Amino acid sequence: MIERQHTTERMSKIVIHNSTIYLCGQVGAGDTVTEQTKDCLSRIDALLAEAGSDRGHILQAIIWLSDMRNFAEMNAVWDGWVPEGHAPARACGEAKLARDVLKVEIIITAALKPAE
Template sequence: MIERIETGQRMSKIVKHNGVAYLCGQVGAGDTVAEQTRDCLSRVDALLEKAGSSREHILQAIVWLSDMADFDEMNAVWDAWVPEGHAPARACGEAKLARDVLKVEIIVTAAIPD
């Protein structure tokens, strides 16, 4: 069974299937990469909770930066957020994001514990 949560015409914020939660890409508010990353990860936390999961159950994360020069600044926030011993498989790349003010977007897939 597939469960879609907060579904609109274009996308669902969460799709659950076979014990896995797939979150739509999250962006955050703020002027700096650190601010946007913190806000983005706060939104990920809220969606994970709504899906019945948590950051300890993240399987994979894909991080898009508008400029790879911001890699270290984003990682400083990311590293503080990921629980020790629970780092997911992760990829990070540079991409043109949906709006010019966006500096980071994060896509997460997480297990839903029984």
């Protein structure tokens, strides 16, 4: 079974299949890479919680930056957000994002938290 949440004609924000959660690309508000990254990660936290998971269960992250010169600034936020010992498989590259004001977009795949 495939479960889709927050679905429009274009995409779903959350898709769950076989205990794996797929989030659509998340962007954040703000003028700086730091602000956008913090907001983006906050949105990811909220979607993961809604789907039944958390940042400790992230399997993979794909990060797009509008400019690789912002790599260290984004990593400063990312490194403080990922729980110690739970770093996911990750890729980061440069891409032209959907709007010129966007500096970072993050795509997450995570596992559902086991039932307690």
